[in-house]
Amino acid sequence: MHTAILIIQCKDDKGIVAAVSRFLFENNGNILAIDQYIDEEIGDFFMRAEWELDTFGIAKDQIYEQFGNQVAAVFDMNYTLSFNFPKPKMALFVSKLSHCLFDILSRYYSGQFEVDIPLVISNHPDLEPIVNAFGIPFYHLPVTKETKASQEAEQIRLLQTHGIDFVVLARYMQILSRDFISHFPNRIINIHHSFLPAFVGAKPYHAAYKRGVKIIGATAHYVTEELDAGPIIEQDVARVRHHNTVDELVQIGQDVEKVVLSKAIKYHLAQKIKVVGNRTIIFS
Amino acid sequence: MHTAILIIQCKDDKGIVAAVSRFLFENNGNILAIDQYIDEEIGDFFMRAEWELDTFGIAKDQIYEQFGNQVAAVFDMNYTLSFNFPKPKMALFVSKLSHCLFDILSRYYSGQFEVDIPLVISNHPDLEPIVNAFGIPFYHLPVTKETKASQEAEQIRLLQTHGIDFVVLARYMQILSRDFISHFPNRIINIHHSFLPAFVGAKPYHAAYKRGVKIIGATAHYVTEELDAGPIIEQDVARVRHHNTVDELVQIGQDVEKVVLSKAIKYHLAQKIKVVGNRTIIFS
Amino acid sequence: MHTAILIIQCKDDKGIVAAVSRFLFENNGNILAIDQYIDEEIGDFFMRAEWELDTFGIAKDQIYEQFGNQVAAVFDMNYTLSFNFPKPKMALFVSKLSHCLFDILSRYYSGQFEVDIPLVISNHPDLEPIVNAFGIPFYHLPVTKETKASQEAEQIRLLQTHGIDFVVLARYMQILSRDFISHFPNRIINIHHSFLPAFVGAKPYHAAYKRGVKIIGATAHYVTEELDAGPIIEQDVARVRHHNTVDELVQIGQDVEKVVLSKAIKYHLAQKIKVVGNRTIIFS
Amino acid sequence: MHTAILIIQCKDDKGIVAAVSRFLFENNGNILAIDQYIDEEIGDFFMRAEWELDTFGIAKDQIYEQFGNQVAAVFDMNYTLSFNFPKPKMALFVSKLSHCLFDILSRYYSGQFEVDIPLVISNHPDLEPIVNAFGIPFYHLPVTKETKASQEAEQIRLLQTHGIDFVVLARYMQILSRDFISHFPNRIINIHHSFLPAFVGAKPYHAAYKRGVKIIGATAHYVTEELDAGPIIEQDVARVRHHNTVDELVQIGQDVEKVVLSKAIKYHLAQKIKVVGNRTIIFS
Missing domain, CATH: 3.40.50.170 (Formyl transferase, N-terminal domain)
Known part of the structure; x- marks a missing residue:
């Protein structure tokens, strides 16, 4: 199964999980794993989400930009997008x-x-x-x-x-x-x-x-x-x-x-x- | 800090994380912890969310019903709502x-x-x-x-x-x-x-x-x-x-x-x- | 280094360690390891001794018999004698x-x-x-x-x-x-x-x-x-x-x-x- | 049960176990535990023996000296003798x-x-x-x-x-x-x-x-x-x-x-x- 993997880091704030998961849901993303962590020392929020790519509503090479515009920009996120293929x-x-x-x-x-x-x-x-x-x-x-x-x-x-x-x-x-x-x-x-x-x-x-x-x-x-x-x-x-x-x-x-x-x-x-x-x- | 704890179980489906986190976010819930698990054997989705109660937009005794109507009913969820007080x-x-x-x-x-x-x-x-x-x-x-x-x-x-x-x-x-x-x-x-x-x-x-x-x-x-x-x-x-x-x-x-x-x-x-x-x- | 290995079992009694170690010492055996154990449930004494063979005073094919006559017979021991060569x-x-x-x-x-x-x-x-x-x-x-x-x-x-x-x-x-x-x-x-x-x-x-x-x-x-x-x-x-x-x-x-x-x-x-x-x- | 405990240290040599165990055996000592260790780095031999005191053939206050004369002197041992009583x-x-x-x-x-x-x-x-x-x-x-x-x-x-x-x-x-x-x-x-x-x-x-x-x-x-x-x-x-x-x-x-x-x-x-x-x- 082809998957996409998003790892984000930003200042902790309300609504981050909601914003990320809504972005995935509204584009028909089937979430396979989601995990988050708040580093209390530096006050940052971290999250990793992995979802099925084949049925996703955004083309593979558009995801990075669209997520950037629709979500990351709102929360001033650093983020990486990667895929589970090809084999490293x-x-x-x-x-x-x-x-x-x-x-x-x-x-x-x-x-x-x-x-x-x-x-x-x-x-x-x-x-x-x-x-x-x-x-x-x-x-x-x-x-x-x-x-x-x-x-x-x-x-x-x-x-x-x-x-x-x-x-x-x-x-x-x-x-x-x-x-x-x-x-x-x-x-x-x-x-x-x-x-x-x-x-x-x-x-x-x-x-x-x-x-x-x-x-x-x-x-x-x-x-x-x-x-x-x-x-x-x-x-x-x-x-x-x-x-x-x-x-x-x-x-x-x-x-x-x-x-x-x-x-x-x-x-x-x-x-x-x-x-x-x-x-x-x-x-x- | 007073917190509310929601534990849900339902058939795995798209949009569950988004629906739950949106419910919390739109009511001004500050999520402290969220963890989810998909049991592949029985095909069920499980999730636990804990959030700050004091700043939450729904009164304590209304949460159960409102979550039931707005979210649980959509996904046919079993769910429990509890609080970290009073001391057990x-x-x-x-x-x-x-x-x-x-x-x-x-x-x-x-x-x-x-x-x-x-x-x-x-x-x-x-x-x-x-x-x-x-x-x-x-x-x-x-x-x-x-x-x-x-x-x-x-x-x-x-x-x-x-x-x-x-x-x-x-x-x-x-x-x-x-x-x-x-x-x-x-x-x-x-x-x-x-x-x-x-x-x-x-x-x-x-x-x-x-x-x-x-x-x-x-x-x-x-x-x-x-x-x-x-x-x-x-x-x-x-x-x-x-x-x-x-x-x-x-x-x-x-x-x-x-x-x-x-x-x-x-x-x-x-x-x-x-x-x-x-x-x-x-x-x- | 060539070594001999003796493992014994008998009813627990006084003098067993002394008898075994004297047998080895009097025949110029350099003890490399000795370990003993008393099983309190069945009352048996167990011991393993390993010593250098090359400088030992008894020929390799005589050890079993001589130990049997001089020591094992006294304490009614079960014992095995083996060597660390040839490779198993x-x-x-x-x-x-x-x-x-x-x-x-x-x-x-x-x-x-x-x-x-x-x-x-x-x-x-x-x-x-x-x-x-x-x-x-x-x-x-x-x-x-x-x-x-x-x-x-x-x-x-x-x-x-x-x-x-x-x-x-x-x-x-x-x-x-x-x-x-x-x-x-x-x-x-x-x-x-x-x-x-x-x-x-x-x-x-x-x-x-x-x-x-x-x-x-x-x-x-x-x-x-x-x-x-x-x-x-x-x-x-x-x-x-x-x-x-x-x-x-x-x-x-x-x-x-x-x-x-x-x-x-x-x-x-x-x-x-x-x-x-x-x-x-x-x-x- | 009253016990005596001997811990010795000396240069590794043949016959140490035999000498110690014979000393105990000949004085009617019932050995409860014996453990030895050779430190290959410094070439020293270490041993701990514990035996029943009540049936031992040497008076409690004579053991240190007699062991010193009969055994420790031969191998130039450092040794300590102690007892499991009174309670520390x-x-x-x-x-x-x-x-x-x-x-x-x-x-x-x-x-x-x-x-x-x-x-x-x-x-x-x-x-x-x-x-x-x-x-x-x-x-x-x-x-x-x-x-x-x-x-x-x-x-x-x-x-x-x-x-x-x-x-x-x-x-x-x-x-x-x-x-x-x-x-x-x-x-x-x-x-x-x-x-x-x-x-x-x-x-x-x-x-x-x-x-x-x-x-x-x-x-x-x-x-x-x-x-x-x-x-x-x-x-x-x-x-x-x-x-x-x-x-x-x-x-x-x-x-x-x-x-x-x-x-x-x-x-x-x-x-x-x-x-x-x-x-x-x-x-x-």
Whole structure:
């Protein structure tokens, strides 16, 4: 089923829900989901509505303007309009660890993700056979301090050539430059192997072991300039005990990482995420 | 702040959200929360809306009728209208175990529950001093096979005299009769000390131990005629290991029970629960 | 490192730990792990000890007898002696669902499982390409009511030919016969897609939806004659809400299933499981 | 039942378990629990053994010396010997928040804690009636910058007068001085309302809200000089969503805090905690 998705933000006021829902109703829109949220701190109203497109009374390429004139202008709204088609194009960046890659490809294979994966990019050659087994092109772009800028340029060229919508860092062990990130604002999802904001940076499982925590976690977030500080999409945790070695923390943590990352991808694909400042609204 | 709460159920159709929100908007209603749900199995649409009453354009005692005429009639809706005042009156039934009672009284004391507790009824005298310390009358009504009917009649009389809105069985170890239950449909909340539907009936921790489960749980549900089979409001679990004795399961489980029961009470007080068949919708 | 693993069971008595640890110490055994458990219900003492084999003072093929004479006879012990080599041989049984299969193969690929997988058997051909991508032989043995007995005979022949130590039912949708099970006592691990003992049998997610539970789960257990009633090895759960459809329960549940099944395999490979009646001890 | 508890630490070596268990066995000790742990990072061996005292062959006041001569000297062990009697004496420090206090008193009332509570100290008078209802003396010692030193001196005097073994800070909102802490090394348990090391210091729920985390937590730890940096005893978490206000985070978090703090007290009372550097071993 083809659907349209509207996400709006404006100062909270009376009549917003009525105005939006009347616009949809009067144009014969069958609402599939509607969710709203009032941020009491900043006083803003947020809303996501999804409705059937095929029976809608306004042509697809007219909706944005008509909604703007008839509704958004009245309430001084920021709004985005998008559709659940065509399938978005996702690029995967990996290094040597395979658990997140496998988990994503497994869901892709079974149809759980409505996405195309035109390419996988890695700074190491190790995972090429896996990726090829799924019929996906694999680009090996080794990175050194000296080649980093040129390799990122090549990565951006590849992403643009393939019309990539968003990038998933599936335990990609390179820090992206400010320039690279600026090409994909809120379009790069990273999995960090700790319960952020605890244990920012390298070797979080070692840091967790050293601090003696009783629970470890993983965090999927959008990548921003500041390392591991972008808006959090999803987190989860697992219980550990004093006798777990760092290697065991790594294994226990990987089960959390892969599930958390895949949930974040699912929210992103369903277009249920709205970034507000450094927080995310996850619409239901 | 005084609020009105509308919960509706009808066949799913276009324009319901628009009609309801327009009704509120045109009467100057400031919507505080709106949540909707479509049950795909039965094809019904559900919605809960809460709005400020003080500035609303329709008098409190006219809302039900006007909404009925202007909106509900159009969509053949079932609907309830209620208010967040006056404070509801909750009765507690207890036996000898104190953990749920303490947890509820602790929240009552700290103002977490917006509720009045006019009385506690017990078939044992043990917990009277605790209850009295909170300034709440305690009624000791011992129950035997022979006196059960007369004691339930006395209980009902007390509940009616005190204008009780709903009853919480805080580990009350008597099975209520069909007649008693019929006086309070979806108004009696029980905490069962297992992850229902596993381990219905008496001694669930013993049964859990015997079955060798690795996780135990607790379930808060509305009481219906069939034992431990009413609509589930909330559940939670805790991990256990083979070396935990039955007594340890009991202690671990009690921490789950008290938190689950109090969450269920909170949902009930916020009027966020809609029972549909044998399931509950918990609006957000 | 080569290790020996001793698991004992006997009536609880004084001096057991001393006797076992002295036997190991006097023969120059370097204990790597020791864990004990007293079952208060049946009054039995259980212990697992693992020690370095290479520096041990008794020849590998003499340990069983010498321990029997010097220690086990004194306390009337039941005991098993095993080793962490050679790698055990695991057979996978699958049908059409791929999530558990992928998860297991992913861990096999990354070296997380110390195991050989000589073959995968399925009653459907769908998953053959995946399995072949890992260089593992795939046997397609379709099953109908009429062919069930002969196909099971063929399965047993294949398992014996390949010297299989244990079988994992990775969402294999056939019920094994009593005869098949008797060939592999406590050697067949199944993943059931519910929090047992709730929702035994077919379509547990539909049953969970219908009962309106707020948490779903998965259970890995050894297969015994009675359906879904064997000793539980591991369980875990995930929270769901009223608006989750059965299809969503299935997706949410699959993430739990695969992790629970892989944990059970890990315990089995580490030889940390002792079945007692219908319960399992999971040694640490 | 009277028991003795031995906790040892030494360089890992062969024969330690044998030596300890033989010492117990030869003196007719009935071992109730034995647990060991090898810290691979520092190469140390740790062990906790608990056995029946009444039938033990060595007099209570001779055990320490005899174990020292016969066993500890051989392996150059650090060791502590303690007993499960008399009941330890616990002091509670509180401020205005009641949830942890109620939870502790509830367990004390029901006999879940084997402890005496000779006094509660607070810098505010609010909770006096609750404490008195349990028959426990309440000392109101208000604290200002100017009076802090003298009030701490008075606190220490009270604790010493009552023979207090350990102190529990049940949401006590004052930072203890280095001097105060030095009187009770690893004898002061604090509950911090975040998942440490995230959100050290004041107002962690505000910080968690601002960071947009999807999970909040609580941490029980021994108090050391550095704020919120002492050895972690227990942690747990709860899931939150974007629509939860700071006030809701506080309420959700309080349910975690009280259970985590009470678990930490339980481990401490059972003498199952060994502090190693800045980590804790929790023996089973």
